[in-house]
Amino acid sequence: MTIQTAVLIETLTALGAEVRWCSCNIFSTQDHAAAAIARDSAAVFAWKGETLQEYWWCTERALDWGPTGGPDLIVDDGGDATLLIHEGVKAEEVYEKTGQLPDPSSTDNAEFQIVLTIIRDGLKADPKKYARMKERLVGVSEETTTGVKRLYQMQANGTLLFPAINVNDSVTKSKFDNLYGCRHSLPDGLMRATDVMIAGKVAVVCGYGDVGKGCAAALKQAGARVIVTEIDPICALQALMEGLQVLTLEDVVSEADIFVTTTGNKDIIMVNHMRKMKNNAIVCNIGHFDNEIDMLGLENYPGVKRITIKPQTDRWVFPETNTGIIVLAEGRLMNLGCATGHPSFVMSCSFTNQVIAQLELWKEKATGKYEKKVYVLPKHLDEKVAALHLGKLGANLTKLTKDQADYISVPIEGPYKPPHYRY
Amino acid sequence: MTIQTAVLIETLTALGAEVRWCSCNIFSTQDHAAAAIARDSAAVFAWKGETLQEYWWCTERALDWGPTGGPDLIVDDGGDATLLIHEGVKAEEVYEKTGQLPDPSSTDNAEFQIVLTIIRDGLKADPKKYARMKERLVGVSEETTTGVKRLYQMQANGTLLFPAINVNDSVTKSKFDNLYGCRHSLPDGLMRATDVMIAGKVAVVCGYGDVGKGCAAALKQAGARVIVTEIDPICALQALMEGLQVLTLEDVVSEADIFVTTTGNKDIIMVNHMRKMKNNAIVCNIGHFDNEIDMLGLENYPGVKRITIKPQTDRWVFPETNTGIIVLAEGRLMNLGCATGHPSFVMSCSFTNQVIAQLELWKEKATGKYEKKVYVLPKHLDEKVAALHLGKLGANLTKLTKDQADYISVPIEGPYKPPHYRY
Amino acid sequence: MTIQTAVLIETLTALGAEVRWCSCNIFSTQDHAAAAIARDSAAVFAWKGETLQEYWWCTERALDWGPTGGPDLIVDDGGDATLLIHEGVKAEEVYEKTGQLPDPSSTDNAEFQIVLTIIRDGLKADPKKYARMKERLVGVSEETTTGVKRLYQMQANGTLLFPAINVNDSVTKSKFDNLYGCRHSLPDGLMRATDVMIAGKVAVVCGYGDVGKGCAAALKQAGARVIVTEIDPICALQALMEGLQVLTLEDVVSEADIFVTTTGNKDIIMVNHMRKMKNNAIVCNIGHFDNEIDMLGLENYPGVKRITIKPQTDRWVFPETNTGIIVLAEGRLMNLGCATGHPSFVMSCSFTNQVIAQLELWKEKATGKYEKKVYVLPKHLDEKVAALHLGKLGANLTKLTKDQADYISVPIEGPYKPPHYRY
Amino acid sequence: MTIQTAVLIETLTALGAEVRWCSCNIFSTQDHAAAAIARDSAAVFAWKGETLQEYWWCTERALDWGPTGGPDLIVDDGGDATLLIHEGVKAEEVYEKTGQLPDPSSTDNAEFQIVLTIIRDGLKADPKKYARMKERLVGVSEETTTGVKRLYQMQANGTLLFPAINVNDSVTKSKFDNLYGCRHSLPDGLMRATDVMIAGKVAVVCGYGDVGKGCAAALKQAGARVIVTEIDPICALQALMEGLQVLTLEDVVSEADIFVTTTGNKDIIMVNHMRKMKNNAIVCNIGHFDNEIDMLGLENYPGVKRITIKPQTDRWVFPETNTGIIVLAEGRLMNLGCATGHPSFVMSCSFTNQVIAQLELWKEKATGKYEKKVYVLPKHLDEKVAALHLGKLGANLTKLTKDQADYISVPIEGPYKPPHYRY
Secondary structure, X not given: XXXXXXXXXXXXXXXXXXXXXXXXXXXXXXXXXXXXXXXXXXXXXXXXXXXXXXXXXXXXHHOOOOOOOOOOEEEEOOOHHHHHHHHHHHHHHHHHHHOOOOOHHHXXXXXXXXXXXXXXXXXXXXXXXHHHHXXXXXXXXXXXXXXXXXXXXXXXXXXXOOOEEEOOOOHHHHHHHHHHHHHHHHHHHHHHHHOOOOOOOEEEEEOOOHHHHHXXXXXXXXXXXXXXEOOOHHHHHHHHHOXXXXXXXXXXXXXXXXXXXXXXXXXXXXXXXXXXOOOXXXXXXXXXXXXXXXXXXXXXXXXXXXXXXXXXXXXXXXXXXXXXXXXXXXXXXXXXXXXXXXXXXXXXXXXXXXXXXXHHHHHOOXXXXXXXXXXXXXXXXXXXXXXXXXXXXXOXXXXXXXXXXXXXXXXXXXXXXXXXXXX | OOHHHHHHHHHHHHOOOOOEEXXXXXXXXXXXXXXXXHHXXXXXXXXXXXXXXXXXXXXHHHOOOOOOOOOOEEEXXXXXXXXXXXXXXXXXXXXXXXXXXXXXXXXXOHHHHHHHHHHHHHHOOOOOHHHHHHHHOOEEEEOOHHHHHHHHHHHHHOOOOOOEEEOOOOHHHHHHHHHHHHHHHHHHHHHHHHOXXXXXXXXXXXXXXXXXXXXXXXXXXXXXXXXXXXXXXXXHHHHHHOOOEEOOHXXXXXXXXXXEEOOOOOOOEOHHHHHOOOOOEEEEEOOOOHHHEOHHHHHOOOOOEEEEEEOOEEEEEOOOOOOEEEEEHHHOEHHHHOOOOOOHHHHHHHHHHHHHHHHXXXXXXXXXXXXXXXXXXXXXXXXXXXXXXXXXXXXXXXXXXXXXXXXXXXXXXXXXXXXXXXX | OOHHHHHHHHHHHHOOOOOEEEOOOOOOOOHHXXXXXXXXXXXXEOOOOOOHHHHHHHHHHHOOOOOOOOOOEEEEOOOHHHHHHXXXXXXXXXXXXXXXXXXXXXXXXXXXXXXXXXXXXXXXXXXXXXXXXXXXXXXXXXXXXXXXXXXXXXXXXXXXXXXXXXXXXXXHHHHHHHHHHHHHHHHHHHHHHHOOOOOOOEEEEEOOOHHHHHHHHHHHHOOOEEEEEOXXXXXXXXXXXXXXXXOOHHHHXXXXXXXXXXXXXXXXXXXXXXXXXXXXXXXXEOOOOHHHEOHHHHHOOOOOEEEEEEOOXXXXXXOOOOOEXXXXXXXXXXXXXXXXXXXXXXXXXXXXXXXXXXXXXXXOOOOOOOOOOEEEOOHHHHHHHHHHHHHHHOOOOOOOOHHHHHHOOOOOOOOOOOOOOOO | OOHHHHHHHHHHHHOOOOOEEEOOOOOOOXXXXXXXHHHXXXXXXXXXXXXXXXXXXXXXXXXXXXXXXXOOEEEEOOOHHHHHHHXXXXXXXXXXXXXXXXXXXXXXXXXXXXXXXHHHHHHOOOOOHHHHHHHHOOEEEEOOHHHHHHHHHHHHHOOOOOOEEEOOOOHHHXXXXXXXXXXXXXXXXXXXXXXXXXXXXXXXXXXOOHHHHHXXXXXXXXXXXXXXXXXXXXXXXXXXXXXXXXXXXXXXXOOXXXXXXXXXXXXXXXXXXXXXXXXXXXXXXXXXXXXHEOHHHHHOOXXXXXXXXXXXXXXXXXOOOOOEEEEEHHHOEHHHHOOOOOOHHHHHHXXXXXXXXXXXXXXXXXXXXXXXXXXXXXXXXXXXXXXXXXXXXXXXXXXXXXXHHHHOOOOOOOOOOOOOOOX
16 A cells, blocks of 8 residues: 555446455555545545454455445455455355354464454354355456465465456566566665665575566676575576575575575575574565565564564564674565555556456456456557557657568557567 | 587587587588587588589588488478478479479579579489488477578478477577577677777667577677667667667668678668778678678679778778678678687577477477477477576576465476567 | 764774764765664764755864864865865854954855854954864875865965875776766666666766766766767777767767766756756766756756755756756755665775774874875875775785886786876 | 877877887887887787797897887886896996806796897997997886886996986876776686676785875676785775775785785785685786796696696696695786787876976986986876876866965966875
């Protein structure tokens, strides 16, 4: 719920939507943006610094149009709204068949316990709430790598309840927002949180996907010596071609100054790594979930002390050495927690994709074009998103002649590339 | 026919192949490499500085195993061998039905006239030569953007005569050879041909695909101010995000010092552009065919004078202004014509893909796995190619735990990415 | 008065000094740092957001140890304390001779009017205050390009009242703080003030000295297209060698998105330039004084409207077009006004020079080594400053053998370069 | 004796000089340039691939105008002509006093033995040759770091025989030729000699002065991981600020792929280092003399085998391991030996300084302005050199107003910077 999403909400409203909104991250709300939207445009359930309970309460509230309404479309970012509905429907079905309520103690995952609790608590009062939502829903458009991964898993399992458009894999999203957005916002977050001089430092970037590429580029350009950790040999070879060293975290844990996780995986930096770091090493995550960093292990480490320098900037001191590390945004997205997320230009690319996806889902809602599967936007729409952003930057595009278009077997007006093209 | 292809030939020979070889470009042969291979390993039909007639004579010779033999597999680079066989088969079929020979004068394209002449001249002596080749051929593996485009066109038209593996679109080919290879070889070619100082100059890169990205990066890093021309709004937006100006050729034709075509299209720099360039502007092509630059228009320009500074470096002087431009490698691939092509490390990535494709075609020759279609190598082989090259560069890859692999739903041993992943 | 100066104050105090402190810029104080120092270490006269009156009141207060005390040494940054004393002494001498008080209306410069007013108002009460200061003062060490320029002017005019050490021209100051400090703090200030995406934008950097070099590098690396304006042909040629375009402000005023002044001169961006800029062009100064930007012309432009987005970020709307520009920090140092100045590591280099200069002045106070002239620190001390900072960054220095040292005619332990060496 | 020096010779000739010329390096002559000059413009004593004997014979020949003539001015590059005259004069004086001839066996240095032999052999025939030269000589202008160091040593010892202008320390020489010239020519030499892919490799740059800075920048930009060795803590800190690792050669000798010496010192890479290198590690020097690399130690290593891949590219195989290293240009300047030296644009800056220095020496030959000391060109001439090169690159310089010039206390027409300014 940033100023950029505020403009997205205003856009959707101008297109005729009635919007209810929540945040996708406990730290990412800009309260001034939320206030302006709440006043003018939409119901907003979001503030900076929610607890996890509050976060899921907000998510549930945002989905609740009352007994006769409900969302027709979901604009998702991370997939939590989609998750809640799927889990809600699953629980309602079990309840209907067996009378059994979901049991939060059935999972170790603290956050998922909250999800189950929220569903359980609402289930008796309205045992068909999520079923009604599912019926009404035309579809979801999702914009993150993580959220999309969940959608493909549900598609593979046959459990996806409504059509989904994967906006993340529009080129104008993943190769712009993830890459250039993070190239901007990683140093921004580091500077605002710590004022550390990046030049001369040793920085470890865990993961060299689009987000990792953006982070590594930013750190290298600012004068850091960058070391990449990777599991994928292709991405590792890309890092090497850019002059970056590829090592394991164990190789460098005690000599680096800055650690950034970008993997989309979990258990990347564990408390046993953190114990070996230099005093005042900076540890942060820009790769979606806070479980990239072992925050639980850190919090439960015997004798560890947390000293909050300022909100979203904590120093954790280990008892053996009395040295400490600096953890940003409690392991959550540091660019949203410590800075203001991605700048408007790149978010405009992402959100234009979202709006196009929403329009597409709505337009085709009765045609059966979209089944309960995951789709990407067709390439000509991807190219359209790019074209809409060229003027602002003063670009002059060259036009193909008919003859040239025929020669490379593409329509004059595009799309210009085969589907497998990687940009 | 460079030292890198020499090692490829030796590899194929060591794997049991009997090899006949020709070049893919009239200027790209390294005669010492050709000589060594001719002595030790294979029949070679290639030398530096062929005429077009000689070039196609070589191609035809390389395919000719005598009446009872023939190629089982083709390793293609640009698709000319594949083209010759397809055109040969077509002509034989027409001849069989109608007794009509191919007519070189039926086309304006000077090079295609040569192709038809060669087929015509062989047709009476052996009217089933290409038909026998087609029958015998297990398949082709092709490594260039241009050659692959032709294959997909033939697949779309239903005219593809045997299975084809598209090696170009292995990530470890197109995102390495095309990108990092050209980042290396473009300045190499410029320096060897002209000794021009790149720093401070204005350079125009036509096209911002993988090749264009590599060229633009090289020129920018060497201190040039780089301007990109593009037809594709997505690639144009990528150029802008890297700080490059995107304009049309017309906008900058009279102020730039260096022009590079990388498009894979034709008619990019026309003689009317060249007339407007500054004195001693450098014009070159690294994007496959010499028709990116209007060489024909240049040669036929009334009163133009060609002064050969040294082989592959010509100054063309226009009569009106008595100023001239410098054209490299007669408009053909300047990195092969003026330097030595791509360095061994990146060619090793490409050729490992070629060898794997050849092994795969041969292994499956009787199983029917490959139809008369175009295939890409499966991702785990692509990752294998990368993995084979990490040790040389001192990389330490991180290993997924079972738990992590499950969390992101990939096998521990890979492949690690979905098919649509763009790297 | 930032956290870095706080540590400097603590260092000076630990060395035995009694410290009084004021800021060098109305926006640059970090109030938490000022508060901590005021509580623990020194008398502080500084807060974020002073008026000019308050600023000079603070300067005067910081110099006032009461009738029997006074500063022995000045640590100056910009030269305002030194200016006040020199102007005070001048006024006292005129007053003693002629009984005439300084006349603030004798100058057009609003800020200098305040200086004269402060001196005038104190003069009757204590007509020997600045004379006593001058007598007592052992010297000043000054760290900015601007402050040093004033000192050399006074040396040339024969009006310098006490010895001065030019800390700015220590290599470890000007080639680090000015260059790498600004490379860090310019994007930091831009991001915090405006959240603008730098990638893809056209940025004009006025001046390509050390500060301009740092700014241009930062903007280029962040993906902007950078244009430099310069008066000095050597610096202009340096910019060209880095691939930057060199044009005049007039050439580009209406097409750029971001304007940064770094010249140390005045009247660089005038209101007539600002009127021609694109809507929401960003205008800022990182080159010492706010008169690089014609703030006076802007404020007095008929019908102009100032809209304060947030402190230190103003939108100025012109009446003719109803479009506006965004001016940072009211034309004052944007990195101090909109961000937190330079990071600690590079300030440590600068302040180590300051401390060494203070120690040197004090040690030699009775020896006559330093006359009323401007000195730079000897090169071995400059090298020492660098050496003290290598360990933090994990560097291993190579040691000369005796034989090698003799071969290049330097002492084994340094200094290693002739005085004219430019690094 | 490259094409750039050919144009310099033509320039001097056009200005009225009679020129005799030799090379400054046994490998650096471009024979076509030498031939053209020998035909049209000057007496040339230079060819590619001289022996050391031939080299000094050429030097001696170039200085010999016959009994009644002699050089009025020397354009020196490395200082060998100046050295020969100084040693000649010294030997003549000893001979006159004592009748003793120089004894080549008095030195271990093989090259200096040749110098003494040449002097000895000429001494009896003409015992006043160098004395006459000394008398006639108006002065020398010298353009290299190494040559200038010798001049300052002679000045310090009081042995300098005629005025010298240090052209190397013109900003438009040392900060352009040394820095940007090597940034261009180092990769050029590497590519031409070895075709090695620089991306992904580990490169060690010994020395981070202007030459080292250019080399490190080139290698980093080409995708290498660069490690710097330094003795000077200031230069080391600069390297760190650019993200380069600073280590000793011992730290990295066995893991790097490319080694470049740039120090101007001797004994940088010894045979004991070379023995520990990886197979096919590349070793080269771009820092003036071949004694940066222990060529003597290598040649004399028991059992070592030298395999000449091609001229100026040798593989040296150690007997213990049967692995080898690749040494470029026999340890001499690799950019001149393996490529064509620096490109014309940057040489034009250097040679404009040379020409201006020659004009200045000649103009003032009778005025006594220049004593037997070393001088640098005044800054306004340095700025003029830069200004003369801006037009070619399309730059638009900004002009100071009178008011602005007064404000920063410089003349409107320059010079714009104080003498100590470092650019």
